[in-house]
Amino acid sequence: MLKLEIRPNILDRKRKLVINPDMITYDDSDWKDVPNTIFNKDEVEGLRFGIEPIKGYAFTIGRRYYIDIRGFEDKVIKIRFTSLCSIRKKELHKRYVDILNALFNTHQENIINRYIDSFNKNSFVEILGTTFKSDTVILIKDHEIPYTDLGFREYIGYYALFSKSNPKIYKSYNYLKDWNSAVVYSISKLLLAES
Known part of the structure; x- marks a missing residue:
């Protein structure tokens, strides 16, 4: 089980992310009164992730980390965080890797097993x-x-x-x-x- 507080950028508030084998919960709304987005174990349909450089005029000035989790009915949890001028770069990269490891160990395996079962049947x-x-x-x-x-x-x-x-x-x-x-x-x- 992974519990983290993520600040997407310097000016944003902290948002709570919980990943456990039964569900994923993330505070992805800009309003505090809106409830967290929750995906149960069987609702997680897709995952994509990556790191993109933030380019300045002549050189790279930072990194943007992306993790998207798709549920049924095209509902998406978008987890983003940014490092500028190498501030918190190591901390954010470790957090990015921790989130991906938690997702792979809990929910990605279920997605793969669904495709393998479909392959074995058809x-x-x-x-x-x-x-x-x-x-x-x-x-x-x-x-x-x-x-x-x-x-x-x-x-x-x-x-x-x-x-x-x-x-x-x-x-x-x-x-x-x-x-x-x-x-x-x-x-x-x-x-x-x-x-």
Whole structure:
């Protein structure tokens, strides 16, 4: 269980975040009288996260941390915090990692298991326009790639799957922009390990 108080920026008030195996609660309203947003365990549908630099005229002046949690009916908890001029950079980065670890250990595993159950029932699953079948994966329409020919690359902000025999057939998944890109990462690693 993780309990934190987050101040999104210097001028904002502290907001309470609670992550436990049964639910996620966050004070994401600008008004104190509005109740906290709550997602129960089975309501968490997607996750995206990332860090973006804040660029000044000639150099980077800070970082902005993003964590978005999507529930059913497209309800989204947006967790944001900012470090300017390296003030609280280490503290905020540690907090960012702690939140992601708590989400991965509690709720991300449930999302992955839902997709794996769907894969086992139907012998295929589609995530972010990528179709995983029992022996092949479809990254681009009409191009089935066997798992023996499937390659992957991990980068800081994204993950890419590609055909080893024809690297022009590829697809990248951005952790900050694509919902459940970490699920694609986990399922592709699992299926590649089995093949």
